[in-house]
Amino acid sequence: MSSPVTERYGAPVAPTAPLNEATRVILHHKSCRAYTAQPVPDDVLNLLIAAAQSAPSSSNLQCWSVVAVGDPARRAELSALCGHQRHIEQAPLMLCFLADLDRIGTVAARHDLPTDTLDYVEMSVVGVIDASLAAQNLVTAAEAHGLGTCYIGGLRNDIGAVRQALNLPDRIMPVFGLTLGYPDPAVPAAVKPRLAPAAVLHRDTFTPPDYTTLIDDYDATMARFNEGQGRDVDDWSLLSGKRVATVDRMAGRDRLLGLMRKMGMALK
């Protein structure tokens, strides 16, 4: 593929402005599911946390926290809770990103203020957004420094058990995990193509795209990608359709609302 943009789409697209160092790193993103045993030095983790904390935050409330799990036994426990994903045990660190409404509750309490808003879905969304923006900043910084990462949505399969494993107080909700370590060069990952920009970009108002062509084209692109990876899998659209077809595919996450309510989030 001739340019990182073409590689990202697995097909030529409209010309873009020239890349710089930052966009080159972002466009080169690929999830890493194979790691060496090399530990992540503390000063590297410190830098990545500073990058995470550099993300914007709704009203600067900073409603997120992260638990960096290095202990192999605890990572094995988390791996089991996340559907037995081998890379959680293999990566030297598993970062557990949390929507943290407890700290801001403590902040309000210092001023003898009520915390009525924390009972609303909106504030939980704020926590999830803050955690997500922070995590993605960390991912980009990690990749810029030669590390690999992989998000782990499986952390929400059983948030009750994860909260116990991580000793989380009420009003602190696991959002996702992120494996972190140095990529194993023997198992290189590849840049996975995305839907054509016309699928996501609208001008001024939303105009339903011609999904027939877009999805057919992307199925063909992903088929080429998977073939190149030696993977024989369903078309992207069939695979993705199956992922949203039935509740059993949620791996326990259909219980999320009930479990969140149990942890002191009323979610009005």
Ligand SMILES: Cc1cc2nc3c(=O)[nH]c(=O)nc-3n(C[C@H](O)[C@H](O)[C@H](O)COP(=O)(O)O)c2cc1C
């Ligand atoms: C919130 C979130 C949760 C994810 N959960 C998992 C997971 O549990 N296990 C996994 O191997 N990959 C997981 N992924 C990685 C996606 O599968 C991956 O980002 C997607 O296939 C695109 O590939 P790329 O990141 O290499 O471009 C997750 C990604 C996100 C954003």
